[in-house]
């Protein structure tokens with residue numbers, strides 16, 4: 001038995017590359033987080049999409065709180081050990097009846113990690129049903145290792161460069177990962193996954209936290225930032241990210257700008273490799 005996951009869930013992750021759904025907090029708490037997100041969006045008059053969809057845990061204490069939720073970190077610890085860095089957070093909200101989708105990809109493609117150990121925890125703030133465009137995965141595909149991706153230009157693909165797997169693989173069997181507000185799904189860095197358009201009448205909002213063990217270094221030429229969220233970092237491969245103290249404060253915005261610019265340079269460098 002792990003700290004959060006059962007032995008069967010841990011074995012399922014090893015065998016198939018994912019686990020879902022897992023409970024973190026109540027639907028009421030999810031509603032409170034969503035309210036904070038929407039209050040911020042109202043001040044900017046835009047979705048927490050482009051410009052804010054990377055690393056908002058550096059801008060908002062409520063996002064930092066979710067990223068450190070014991071249920072989340074206990075599950076991560078069960079899979080990658082006790083010394084944990086939050087490496088990235090990506091948010092791709094989908095409006096009601098939104099044609100936007102995420103094409104078939106592997107998260108490892110972006111990150112340039114050695115070893116490529118990374119786990120994504122996708123926390124739902126609203127209902128992410130199949131109809132609303134939850135994630136869909138190819139069970140067991142994490143065992144295929146890194147596959148080649150090509151850039152697919154499409155205004156509806158939410159991935160920044162439309163990176164999509166462009167080599168054949170067996171996609172005859174897929175599984176959906178529907179999650180309710182306050183629940184999360186877990187997937188491995190090499191797992192092939194996607195998410196479809198939102199065909200429901202409500203917004204689909206979730207936060208995709210990427211965690212790595214402190215020993216996973218980035219092989220790019222830009223020194224990246226990361227936040228130690230549990231344990232100890234004796235490697236020092238990343239500049240420390242400070243926790244946000246006030247929502248969208250000046251210092252928070254300045255650090256966020258710099259961290260995202262570096263992260264973006266890292267993404268561009270990795271993109272040149274596939």
Ligand SMILES: O=C(O)CCC(=O)C(=O)O
Nearest residue numbers: 092102107120122195208
């Ligand atoms: O938000 C989505 O629909 C897709 C998220 C995703 O691909 C990820 O978190 O790795």
